[in-house]
Amino acid sequence: xxxxxxxxxxxxILRLIxxxxxxxxxxxxxxVQKAAYFVEILSGHRFxxxxxxxxHGPYSxxxxxxxxxxxxxxxxxxxxxHPQYGPRIKPLDDAPDILLKKYGGLAEQLERxxxxxxxxxxxxxxxxxxxxxxxxxxxxxEPIQGTESRILKIREVKPHISEVDAANAVAQVDKILExxxxxxxxxxxxxx
Amino acid sequence: MKQHIKEIxxxxxNFIHVDGDEMMLINxxxxxxxxxxxxxxxxxxxxxxxxxxxxxxxLGVMELAGKAFDAISQDDHxxxxxxSAFPNITNPQWKMYWRKVLRLAALCHDMGxxxxxxxxxxxxxxxxxxxxxxxxxxxxxxxxxxxFKRMVPRVQPVDVVKLALxxxxxxxxxxxxxxxxxxxxxxxxSLGVDRMDYxxxxxxxxxxxxxxxxxxxxxxxxxxVPPPSEPEILSKVQHELKLxxxxxxxxxxxxxxxxxxxxxxxxxxxxxxxxxMYAQVYFHRVRIAYNHxxxxxxxxxxxxxxxxxxVEDHLRLTDNEVHTAxxxxxxxxxxxxxxxxxxxxxxxxFKRLVDFSPATIRSESxxxxxxxxxxxxxxxxxxxxxxxFIDPKDPQQFPVRLKxxxxxxxxxxxxxxxxxxxxxxxxxxxxxxxxxxxxxxLKERHDITP
Numbered sequence: 001x002x003x004x005x006x007x008x009x010x011x012x013i014l015r016l017i018x019x020x021x022x023x024x025x026x027x028x029x030x031x032v033q034k035a036a037y038f039v040e041i042l043s044g045h046r047f048x049x050x051x052x053x054x055x056h057g058p059y060s061x062x063x064x065x066x067x068x069x070x071x072x073x074x075x076x077x078x079x080x081x082h083p084q085y086g087p088r089i090k091p092l093d094d095a096p097d098i099l100l101k102k103y104g105g106l107a108e109q110l111e112r113x114x115x116x117x118x119x120x121x122x123x124x125x126x127x128x129x130x131x132x133x134x135x136x137x138x139x140x141x142e143p144i145q146g147t148e149s150r151i152l153k154i155r156e157v158k159p160h161i162s163e164v165d166a167a168n169a170v171a172q173v174d175k176i177l178e179x180x181x182x183x184x185x186x187x188x189x190x191x192x
Numbered sequence: 193m194k195q196h197i198k199e200i201x202x203x204x205x206n207f208i209h210v211d212g213d214e215m216m217l218i219n220x221x222x223x224x225x226x227x228x229x230x231x232x233x234x235x236x237x238x239x240x241x242x243x244x245x246x247x248x249x250x251l252g253v254m255e256l257a258g259k260a261f262d263a264i265s266q267d268d269h270x271x272x273x274x275x276s277a278f279p280n281i282t283n284p285q286w287k288m289y290w291r292k293v294l295r296l297a298a299l300c301h302d303m304g305x306x307x308x309x310x311x312x313x314x315x316x317x318x319x320x321x322x323x324x325x326x327x328x329x330x331x332x333x334x335x336x337x338x339x340f341k342r343m344v345p346r347v348q349p350v351d352v353v354k355l356a357l358x359x360x361x362x363x364x365x366x367x368x369x370x371x372x373x374x375x376x377x378x379x380x381x382s383l384g385v386d387r388m389d390y391x392x393x394x395x396x397x398x399x400x401x402x403x404x405x406x407x408x409x410x411x412x413x414x415x416x417v418p419p420p421s422e423p424e425i426l427s428k429v430q431h432e433l434k435l436x437x438x439x440x441x442x443x444x445x446x447x448x449x450x451x452x453x454x455x456x457x458x459x460x461x462x463x464x465x466x467x468x469m470y471a472q473v474y475f476h477r478v479r480i481a482y483n484h485x486x487x488x489x490x491x492x493x494x495x496x497x498x499x500x501x502x503v504e505d506h507l508r509l510t511d512n513e514v515h516t517a518x519x520x521x522x523x524x525x526x527x528x529x530x531x532x533x534x535x536x537x538x539x540x541x542f543k544r545l546v547d548f549s550p551a552t553i554r555s556e557s558x559x560x561x562x563x564x565x566x567x568x569x570x571x572x573x574x575x576x577x578x579x580x581f582i583d584p585k586d587p588q589q590f591p592v593r594l595k596x597x598x599x600x601x602x603x604x605x606x607x608x609x610x611x612x613x614x615x616x617x618x619x620x621x622x623x624x625x626x627x628x629x630x631x632x633x634l635k636e637r638h639d640i641t642p
Binding site: 054065 | 273276277279359360363366367368369372419420446448550553554555557582583584585586589598600601603604610614615616
């Protein structure tokens with residue numbers, strides 16, 4: 001059986017798409033890939049997708065296939081809203097009923113991460129999520145740490161990203177991780 | 193040093209051009225084995241002409257890969273975004289080496305296929321092994337290392353692995369941006385030359401017209417193209433009214449394999465060819481039935497019920513050995529795999545019992561499983577096979593360069609690509625002895641008229 005049929009993952013992706021759109025994001029394929037990477041990292045890999053450094057930063061082939069299946073089953077479609085922009089992913093009206101009602105467990109477990117990420121990446125297009133997700137990738141990769149080494153690494157794999165943009169991305173990712181850390185701590189821990 | 197170029201006749205590309213190093217690889221044992229691996233498994237039992245092998249397909253992929261490389265790397269075909277993202281692409285030494293590696297990788301890309309190609313590989317390889325991982329083992333074997341060492345310039349096997357398998361199948365390797373791009377030439381879902389060759393070749397040999405498209409035009413118009421833009425945050429009003437969108441930002445972003453706008457109709461034809469070939473040839477119900485019997489035969493016949501994963505054992509096993517064993521088993525009731533060998537050779541294959549519509553697959557997936565379970569209980573697991581396929585690929589989206597230099601998504605420009613039909617199949621096959629009774633059972637128990 002095709003593992004990309006995993007309906008619980010499809011439901012969680014659907015939730016992420018809905019949240020990104022709700023927050024005003026254009027919601028093309030690339031942004032969903034990078035947002036899913038943030039969810040994967042922030043959730044301690046509970047999303048269950050494998051990411052490698054590839055097109056526009058971290059990329060999951062399994063996630064791409066799962067979105068392909070969702071498109072084939074018409075849970076989502078690619079909507080052309082404006083001739084000068086890439087297509088947006090639009091959930092079909094009955095998709096939440098089919099997927100989230102029946103298979104919504106994982107989406108529910110990841111709700112906080114999904115909402116947080118959708119909010120943080122709301123104003124990002126392809127170029128911005130490419131920078132941020134690549135910065136997160138190197139931030140999470142041992143032993144590459146420290147601002148300078150991460151900037152160098154980003155520039156090494158993505159020569160088209162300027163030094164200033166790479167530095168901004170690293171700073172922004174540090175801030176996002178800090179914010180997540182603050183809100184994801186158990187309440188009593190925060191009080192202490 | 194200029195190498196002598198030989199020409200090999202081919203029904204799809206007329207001539208395939210081969211240099212001395214490539215000929216050395218073609219003459220190697222792993223490549224010659226591909227003469228004995230059917231490209232379309234047992235499809236020749238449905239389409240008698242479909243007896244072609246992985247050997248000629250691999251030659252075809254090499255020919256197309258060379259042409260694709262030339263199209264995207266020619267100096268006057270490169271725009272600023274391509275030069276900035278792939279700084280090596282204008283370096284003549286780099287181009288000479290990587291063109292060579294790309295063509296060798298195209299030759300090697302299918303070396304790991306077990307007998308009868310895809311027919312049985314998912315269930316019969318041990319967990320974690322695939323034809324791609326075996327391809328890698330072969331490329332990294334001593335026999336191949338020795339070949340690569342003798343080439344001029346000397347070729348690094350890891351480079352061949354990267355381009356033959358692509359990022360998806362070689363996750364442990366670090367790819368440069370250029371290597372990602374070149375691997376996409378072979379493995380790409382939208383514009384990869386592996387797909388181009390197999391659609392053209394399979395259609396030709398199956399004797400169907402569906403797989404044809406203008407691949408000459410497609411290759412001529414291949415380019416490195418930046419992705420289309422996506423706007424920054426939109427207000428709710430903008431969302432709802434789709435009005436007043438700002439001009440797309442001109443931020444630099446990583447380009448990838450795309451097309452000049454002039455090639456868009458060829459890409460539409462490629463995609464339609466893919467759709468028709470899937471619907472008419474690759475998922476022909478009788479072909480799937482034979483695949484099922486072949487898989488069951490191999491499960492019984494292979495030691496431990498699994499395909500070999502060592503390079504030597506793999507190279508020894510071709511369609512010929514399996515076919516010989518099948519003939520022996522068909523005539524001997526006590527031989528392993530007898531029932532399925534007999535079904536294949538006597539054409540007593542399973543038949544279609546019921547097809548499920550894409551709408552049912554979409555919203556009643558559980559019901560399909562329930563129906564299958566109830567049939568298994570009534571008629572026995574060995575008499576049934578549920579086959580499901582939902583297309584995980586999204587091949588219609590790639591960047592297109594317009595005449596004004598801007599880039600656009602293919603689906604924005606092409607209504608044909610935008611409405612590319614979905615591929616979702618689910619059907620149950622059954623032992624023909626039970627078909628009539630099972631049809632009645634479906635009607636009575638599930639209110640389904642097959």
